Amino acid sequence: MNSSSRNALSNGINYIAQFLDIAGLSLISVLVHWWYLGGTKLSNDYTYSIIFTSFLVFLIFQNFGIYSSWRGRSKLKRVQVITGGWFLCLVILVLFTALLKSTANYSRVWFVTWSVGTLLYLNLYRFILDLLLRYSRRKGWNHKNIVIFGAGELGQNVAERISNADWIGFKIKAFFDDDTLKIGKKLCGAEVLDSKKLESFLREEDIKELWIALPFRDEERVKELLFELRHMSISIKFIPDIFGFRLLNQKISEVAGIPVLQINGTPIQGFNRVLKELEDRILSFFILIAISPFLFIIAIAIKLESRGPILFKQIRNGWDGKTIKVYKFRSMKVEDSGLEKLTQATKNDSRVTKVGSFIRRTSLDELPQFINVLQGRMSIVGPRPHVVSQNEEYKDQVNHYMQRHRVKPGITGWAQINGFRGETDTLEKMSKRVEYDLYYIENWSLGLDLKIILLTIFKGFINENAY
Structure with a gap:
């Protein structure tokens, strides 16, 4: 699958997710209304609240990054983000109806049942999509081709983790290294190539991601690579050599515009x-x-x-x-x-x-x-x-x-x-x-x-x- 096809598929999945979110919360609201209040015809209050909530979901979910790619990312984290986003939508809806003094027009049972049912739906269908994507990736479809610069211990560690998690959909096409003794060897099914051939390989194979797996001491070499590839429209990721540390809920954040890696964070926040x-x-x-x-x-x-x-x-x-x-x-x-x-x-x-x-x-x-x-x-x-x-x-x-x-x-x-x-x-x-x-x-x-x-x-x- 070429890059344009992959991008089209990724965008298509996101558009489908947006449609399913709005269609699902609307359908669930009607079903709960029919179950508890009798009849599927909604009053203007219910209709306006569904339209307003749909707008909130589209806006807030976009800003929460829910519609971005979750390839290789924690699905539990996605559940937490969706729950937080949906909770924020409900809070805004309640505050809005309170300002209009129309909260008495809504059934509390309808609101609670609809809120919980929609939250379950938003997560459940995504897990079903995950299973379908995992199946397709194991069949060799929907893979993202990457190359790793650095065939040392760090690069091998990264490759092994990717190989052991084929469901994330990354495929290593090749390694590159400056060490002539490593050139020609096979690591996790991919050949180690001469670093001088990196740029031509990236162009010919239409690779969209380069992962740099070099130790901290090779800072100058990383700068050289970035300069050599400055004219290429390619996503470059730097893998910090932190596997030797005891990581505890590590995360990357930004402080005063400075990227900061927290090694020992707490999960109990936010x-x-x-x-x-x-x-x-x-x-x-x-x-x-x-x-x-x-x-x-x-x-x-x-x-x-x-x-x-x-x-x-x-x-x-x-x-x-x-x-x-x-x-x-x-x-x-x-x-x-x-x-x-x-x-x-x-x-x-x-x-x-x-x-x-x-x-x-x-x-x-x-x-x-x-x-x-x-x-x-x-x-x-x-x-x-x-x-x-x-x-x-x-x-x-x-x-x-x-x-x-x-x-x-x-x-x-x-x-x-x-x-x-x-x-x-x-x-x-x-x-x-x-x-x-x-x-x-x-x-x-x-x-x-x-x-x-x-x-x-x-x-x-x-x-x-x-x-």
């Missing part, structure tokens, strides 16, 4: 932060209501067995390393409790009371932390908070240890449902716990949170490592 806060506050509120009888019974049992407070309060590190006060049911004798220093409980620890032993094994001692969640100090799901003394001990022993504070600490987490809870009496155990925590931060999503919560319910409460 719309994601709103989602996470809603998830935490709503769930913790209803969970606290549901477990209140258990809290009352445990509190009485603790008070009857030994003197001292019911709750154990301890200073731990929270989001961005800030100190927070965490609540737990007291499980040890009061004279051994402390706020700053913690000696982890060990097997057959004499400090642990009988009630304390039970609530520790079953994780019931953690239940008061739902109050921390409601206060905004913690999250239901996230890396478990360690006390300050533990952080001081391990921050220099475990690589990237402090990066686990890039999100709020949680009552349960990815590490805990994978068996890394309770005592961490070896460096290896702590390293594995941190590895799982960082995986959670790198791969955070609302779906992952719900998965962890469900797994915690079924297998995460009782664990032989907790005593």
Whole structure:
């Protein structure tokens, strides 16, 4: 497929998406009206709102980049962008109808059902299109031909990732390199060619993208390449040599016109932060209501067995390393409790009371932390908070240890449902716990949170490592 055909196909898909968005939200509005209000004939208020929303979708979705190519980009990110764009459209619509004092003319059930149904539709049909495009690309259709300059370790790493993700639709036509010893070799099915033939190859093969995969020290060579190709209308992408870094939600942004690569970002920002806060506050509120009888019974049992407070309060590190006060049911004798220093409980620890032993094994001692969640100090799901003394001990022993504070600490987490809870009496155990925590931060999503919560319910409460 030549470049003009590829461009026509890409533009065609975008035009189809725009049509399907507007046609879909209009059809769903009529169907919901027929289902709930009876009849498919809309009043002027409903008709005007659909026309106005269609205009908003066309305008806002364009500016959100929803109609641009998502080849090779995160589909989860697209869901988040579509959700944010659609939410903005609805907010503007509600504000507009409020200004016209016409909100009473609309059925609330119709509005909610239409809003949710349209959001599901906007994402669902795109996933169907993804499956069709993935199938076509695996059959060899709709590929974008690229060449990679740099046949070293970085270039090979990039090529392997592209080859292992054939669904994104990139096809490497050739490598180019200045090293004569590499010329003629085959990498991921593509031949390494002499860099002197680069310009002629790009013209003859009608290549539209050149990926430069050179280490940072070759800055001058990159400048030379850009100068040599200055007359060509070709998309050039520079692949930064960052595979040696531990990347944590990395992203490229712009500050005062300067492109900036953030290596250790947090996924909980912008719309994601709103989602996470809603998830935490709503769930913790209803969970606290549901477990209140258990809290009352445990509190009485603790008070009857030994003197001292019911709750154990301890200073731990929270989001961005800030100190927070965490609540737990007291499980040890009061004279051994402390706020700053913690000696982890060990097997057959004499400090642990009988009630304390039970609530520790079953994780019931953690239940008061739902109050921390409601206060905004913690999250239901996230890396478990360690006390300050533990952080001081391990921050220099475990690589990237402090990066686990890039999100709020949680009552349960990815590490805990994978068996890394309770005592961490070896460096290896702590390293594995941190590895799982960082995986959670790198791969955070609302779906992952719900998965962890469900797994915690079924297998995460009782664990032989907790005593």
